[in-house]
Amino acid sequence: MEISDNEIIERTLNGEIEAFNILVRRWERQIYGLAYRMLGRDEEAYDICQETFLAAYRNLNKFRGEAKFSSWLYRIALNCCHTRLRSRANNDLSLEQQLEDQGFEPVTDIEHLNDGLHRDQIAELVRRALAGMPPEMRQVIIMKEYQGLKFHEIAEVLNIPISTVKTRVYTGLEQLKQRLNHLKNLL
Amino acid sequence: MKNQTNANQCQRKEDLITYLYGEATPTEEKAFKQHLQECASCKKEMSEFAMVRESLQTWQTAEAPKIAMDLPLERPRSLKEILKELGTILPAWFKYGTGFAAAGAFSLLLLALFNTQIHYDKTGFSFQATLFGNKQQAVQNIKSSNSNADELVRSLVAKALSEKDAQINQVLEEKRAEIEKELRRQIDLLSGEISEKSNTELSKATLELKRQHQAELEKALQRIQTQSIKPSTSDDDDPFNLWGGINDKVLEKASEGSDPTGLSN
Numbered sequence: 001m002e003i004s005d006n007e008i009i010e011r012t013l014n015g016e017i018e019a020f021n022i023l024v025r026r027w028e029r030q031i032y033g034l035a036y037r038m039l040g041r042d043e044e045a046y047d048i049c050q051e052t053f054l055a056a057y058r059n060l061n062k063f064r065g066e067a068k069f070s071s072w073l074y075r076i077a078l079n080c081c082h083t084r085l086r087s088r089a090n091n092d093l094s095l096e097q098q099l100e101d102q103g104f105e106p107v108t109d110i111e112h113l114n115d116g117l118h119r120d121q122i123a124e125l126v127r128r129a130l131a132g133m134p135p136e137m138r139q140v141i142i143m144k145e146y147q148g149l150k151f152h153e154i155a156e157v158l159n160i161p162i163s164t165v166k167t168r169v170y171t172g173l174e175q176l177k178q179r180l181n182h183l184k185n186l187l
Numbered sequence: 188m189k190n191q192t193n194a195n196q197c198q199r200k201e202d203l204i205t206y207l208y209g210e211a212t213p214t215e216e217k218a219f220k221q222h223l224q225e226c227a228s229c230k231k232e233m234s235e236f237a238m239v240r241e242s243l244q245t246w247q248t249a250e251a252p253k254i255a256m257d258l259p260l261e262r263p264r265s266l267k268e269i270l271k272e273l274g275t276i277l278p279a280w281f282k283y284g285t286g287f288a289a290a291g292a293f294s295l296l297l298l299a300l301f302n303t304q305i306h307y308d309k310t311g312f313s314f315q316a317t318l319f320g321n322k323q324q325a326v327q328n329i330k331s332s333n334s335n336a337d338e339l340v341r342s343l344v345a346k347a348l349s350e351k352d353a354q355i356n357q358v359l360e361e362k363r364a365e366i367e368k369e370l371r372r373q374i375d376l377l378s379g380e381i382s383e384k385s386n387t388e389l390s391k392a393t394l395e396l397k398r399q400h401q402a403e404l405e406k407a408l409q410r411i412q413t414q415s416i417k418p419s420t421s422d423d424d425d426p427f428n429l430w431g432g433i434n435d436k437v438l439e440k441a442s443e444g445s446d447p448t449g450l451s452n
Contacts (some may be wrong), residue, residue: 004319020256021256024244024256025253027249027254028254032248032251032252032254033248033251036248037246037248042249044254046254049251049254050254050255050256053254053256057256077238091272119245120245122245123246123247125242126242126246127246128218128242128246130246141243144208145240145243145244146243150210151205151208151210162202166200166201166204166205167200167201169204169208170200170201170203170204171206173236173239173240175242176236176239176242177235177236177239180239180242
């Protein structure tokens with residue numbers, strides 16, 4: 001039987017430092033995936049991973065166990081991502097990305113979005129469409145689509161009502177639908 | 188539910204999302220399936236969202252690199268451990284200094300608790316501390332100071348009241364004298380008028396009486412003169428022969444031996 005996150009935390013706090021590495025190995029893939037999709041750059045995603053686990057380790061005695069450890073870890077990671085995003089200058093975005101941020105024409109043929117496109121091309125469209133979304137919307141889509149979190153788990157991470165999470169997911173999907181169609185037309 | 192052509196106008200967006208991600212309860216799922224049969228806009232939106240989700244899944248990350256952590260240098264410690272380590276690190280002078288400061292603070296706290304009072308006057312320092320009954324003493328002191336203050340306030344109020352009374356009395360006296368003077372003047376005027384009027388009437392009445400007497404006298408003289416011309420038959424018939432008539436009657440009674448005084452018996 002797998003040892004629980006809370007037991008590992010207890011062991012770490014009792015001086016068994018290496019026990020924390022079990023938590024790192026257990027959650028590094030999810031945190032890396034979250035950071036990578038939020039920032040779009042693997043080097044930054046790696047840095048965010050290190051920052052997240054280091055912050056969690058330093059503040060481990062503040063973890064009360066009221067929420068899941070994974071939720072707490074996701075929250076730290078998202079805070080690190082937002083800090084990194086804020087530090088980025090606007091001119092860091094390409095002209096095309098800036099245009100993407102300004103809104104799109106209504107969709108007319110989403111049913112045939114993927115027709116005639118290679119899978120890698122679609123993935124690139126998705127990456128760019130997500131990058132153009134507001135971070136508050138993007139994080140909800142990422143946690144739902146890629147991290148597989150339930151609505152109540154996302155609500156716990158972000159400390160917002162479940163209904164707000166659902167609304168953001170709905171709006172996010174609507175925006176993605178429009179952005180993906182727009183990008184496809186640009187190809 | 189009424190069929191919609193635009194999904195944005197359907198009010199079941201949350202239900203749609205819940206159903207889309209398979210988090211609806213069996214009851215909710217059944218209800219929304221029924222709704223999809225009736226709402227074309229929701230049905231269309233479900234299809235479009237499914238496409239978007241399919242597209243999203245094409246973007247997969249490479250294998251996550253292993254995170255290298257240098258944990259031993261950053262081990263989290265409890266507060267007890269931190270204080271213990273602090274005790275070993277701090278220099279002796281700092282620890283003793285802190286101890287003295289803590290003792291001083293504790294002493295001040297005790298002095299405050301025991302109602303300590305320190306006075307300095309011409310006779311020097313005086314020190315007083317009470318453990319029990321200090322509250323009563325304090326209350327007495329407060330009461331005493333309160334009574335002194337009350338007396339002072341009372342005397343000030345009484346002084347102010349007496350001054351005010353004197354001022355009022357002075358004003359009243361002045362008013363009274365003024366009114367009295369005015370009354371006297373009015374009375375003098377009235378009495379003058381009355382005496383003048385009464386004198387006038389009196390003189391008028393006197394003159395009238397004199398005039399009447401004169402007239403009577405003249406009438407009487409005329410009668411006398413008339414009777415002296417025509418001799419009288421009897422003294423009793425003469426109304427003006429007063430002295431002769433009385434003398435005759437008195438002499439007549441005296442001759443009959445009666446005592447007119449009534450002392451002779």
